[in-house]
Amino acid sequence: MPRTTVPWLYNEFSHSGVNQADPDYPAYYEANMRRFRDFEKVAAEVAAALELTKDDLVVDLGAGTGAFAIPGARHCRKIIAVDTSRPMLDFAAEKARAAGVTNVEFAHAGFLTYEHAGENADAAVSIMALHHLPDFWKTVALSNVHAFLKPGGRFLLTDVVFSFPPDEYEKHLEDEATQIRRLTDNAFADEAYVHYRDEFSTYDWILEGMLDRAGFTIEKKTIHSPTRITYMAKNK
Template structure:
């Protein structure tokens, strides 16, 4: 996609160096969660898989260990370098691409699976929809898109109570400090689960499942319909 003067600049919010990248490796069960997700997605040897917003590359490397041909994509050079270290440690080959949801390169109908975790919320809603349509175009008919992100499960009631509850949940359950939670709510672009679902189905996806962990996490399994199916 060619850049224009009106095009959203994904890199203006990167701001991630190698020190900050370490936060992506703080959860001891990351390997187990990646393996469980890939087992649920039934990844096969020879599949073409893209992990967009790959972070430290754990899921990408686990997919490669299953025999998939993996593109590990991230906007942050520091995180791509970390993903290469993880791949070397695990003796697997992954391809890295310095890009994001709006700029990753692809051949139409070429991927058997695309995964994106905790990346979509960096985009305003208009650009979320653009990203979803690009992912739809990159997938083979019948292929799956697995999305996890920070979403708001319910609409706020207009008082400070809900905002404080969301902040406290993140601080208590995910080891985030208050400043990072406040910055996210004020300056980033998390939206509501019902908005995400409508964007996904309008992009053409079939919504297989939506799992919400109140009040802040949503996990979605989508399928690109095969030829002749209704999307």
Template sequence: MEESTAHSPLWHYDERRQIGTDYSSQQEIEAYDLRMQQIRDVPSEIREVLDLLDLQPDHTLLELGCGTAEFSLAAAGHCSRVIAADISGPMLEYARNKAQARGVQNVEFVQAGFLTYRHQGRPLEAVVSQLALHHLPDFWKQVALNRIFDMLKEGGQFYLRDVVYSFPVRNYGQFFQEFLNSMSREGQPPQDIVRHIRDEYSTQHWVLEGMMARAGFLIDQVDHKNGFIATYHCTRV
């Protein structure tokens, strides 16, 4: 596993500092993986992204914030090289064990993030990031989007899924309460979503879309789900 060696100035955002949910133990990560299988339709999400990207055997794909790497491991069957990057060492350890158990050999695991991953080799055909960009405050999101744009080849694709707010902000109290009620189990709101709303940096959709355009992306497809999640398929033009 490669370590990021970037030496940053003191004013640089430290993306290794975990905000919100801290995925530092294998037990928490296992629970996260299981919970994602329960509350998301992960196989159909993967199919949707792979259909959009239409990867070719000679393509290289980078996933930023790969987590337990379900997407990277699936993408590895469609292109020659997948780079799965995450800032969390324990996440990468869990993902690497999964790759070994499944006999997947063309995924490189890299401990680095949106602000520190340094791409080497040919420009990328595709970058994917799911439920991770909200870990950065807005200014650093713009830096991250610019970096992703620069790593892609012309015509390269960027797929983003994240918690992005598209509900009317004047009603935020009612919106969050109703959303949490709809996700509650045995009368208890899910603590990871409570922490997300309170501590993590989800952005309003129009701000994020402006940032993507400023980075130079053409947004080919946008989908806002439940006012809370958004997906974007973008091209470097």
């Protein structure tokens, strides 16, 4: 039975928390992200970390407005940009067209519903998206990534992941919101509160157990701040 037809599957299109399926959201998101992210530079760093070559097929899960997929496409053969928000994908597709990027394919699906066809992928990327799933479903998502990657395939996962001691959570959540407020507009910074309240970021020790059980070896962990981590993992 295809996963999409089982009655108990988590509805990953429901967008709990910030509604990223709102048609006005992509332009707003992009404008705020551009205030503190250099998409080209980060894409080059991600490509280097994944050791991408021109032969590689890459899947970007939760691709959003194409922050990685569009500049990242220069470093590989093809990127499949997967996202549950149709407006985000449409915005990314228009950006790709305007930039003359032709090797990004767009898939309206999510971690749970994306069905990979053809050859397995050499690498996968997911930046700031896995926290949209509750923990049980994160593990299902990671198992799906494991299944469509080649043996030894690389997976770079960046997300809002908590590495602070549990009894210090109030300080660290407020610190992060304050930091975002310095860099973006106030309404965008308030999304940090929506994130804590209605989305599903978790602790590093939980996510690391999930990666292990889903079939990954964590090769490198970069703690950017008490609330953000990048994992470089490899299919066991």
